[in-house]
Amino acid sequence: MTDTPLCCGPLTRQWPWPFTLPGTCLVAGHFDSAALDEAAFAGHDITLPPHLQRAVAKRRAEFLAGRLCARQALWHLNGRHEAPGMGEDRAPRWPEGWVGSITHSHGWAGALVANRSAYLSLGLDAEPLLGDAQAERLARRVLTTAEYERLDDTLAFAVTLTFSLKESLFKALYPLVGRRFHFPDAELISWRTNGRARLRLLSDLGSGWPAESELDGGFCFLNGKLLSLVAIPTH
Numbered sequence: 001m002t003d004t005p006l007c008c009g010p011l012t013r014q015w016p017w018p019f020t021l022p023g024t025c026l027v028a029g030h031f032d033s034a035a036l037d038e039a040a041f042a043g044h045d046i047t048l049p050p051h052l053q054r055a056v057a058k059r060r061a062e063f064l065a066g067r068l069c070a071r072q073a074l075w076h077l078n079g080r081h082e083a084p085g086m087g088e089d090r091a092p093r094w095p096e097g098w099v100g101s102i103t104h105s106h107g108w109a110g111a112l113v114a115n116r117s118a119y120l121s122l123g124l125d126a127e128p129l130l131g132d133a134q135a136e137r138l139a140r141r142v143l144t145t146a147e148y149e150r151l152d153d154t155l156a157f158a159v160t161l162t163f164s165l166k167e168s169l170f171k172a173l174y175p176l177v178g179r180r181f182h183f184p185d186a187e188l189i190s191w192r193t194n195g196r197a198r199l200r201l202l203s204d205l206g207s208g209w210p211a212e213s214e215l216d217g218g219f220c221f222l223n224g225k226l227l228s229l230v231a232i233p234t235h
Helices: 038-043 059-076 132-142 145-149 153-175
Strands: 024-030 097-106 107-117 117-127 186-191 196-200 214-222 223-233
Touching: 024 059, 024 097, 024 117, 038 059, 059 097, 059 107, 097 153, 107 117, 132 153, 145 186, 153 186, 153 196, 153 214, 153 223, 186 214
Parallel strands: 097 117
Antiparallel strands: 024 107, 097 107, 117 223, 186 196, 196 214, 214 223
């Protein structure tokens, strides 16, 4: 199952992180919104949600590429030809028994998928490395006071890493807690050059996720982007 529309390059199964997460599958590929053909959705059996039908080509191409990556990842794991739908909250709705996360950034899309028997939830995010001026503007919104005081690297890297890991954390926890939370509700407490990271909740999110809960994260660089994940094991 490798056929893709003209706006999408080949979808590849890859694992760029320097550690393994057994039972997960990442499928990713590049796309060009300028080459989007409206017939691609019907031609590749992807339903465009009503609220996106008048969206700009970039947003529609992101949706198409992300769903194609997700469907390919599911196919690798269960051999079935199905893509996640979209809920009223606009979050992906995965087939029964499966969890996953979709991300896209500057012409690149990826989907991380696993069986629910192994993982309660997954979060995936991709971000270009911020420039110094962008990092300065975002620092006070993204970093807690403690994170700012612990800075031991360039501000641009620190803000990019923290921003991306908190995005992955949100994607992983939102399906479990059913509520939105923001950058000040969590902090990045450590990261290592082996791609491992540790995050801590600063707010009680309910549903068994109180303040002070800690979760593992991971990151790497791929195609000039910082790619992060948070995977919450079932046990």
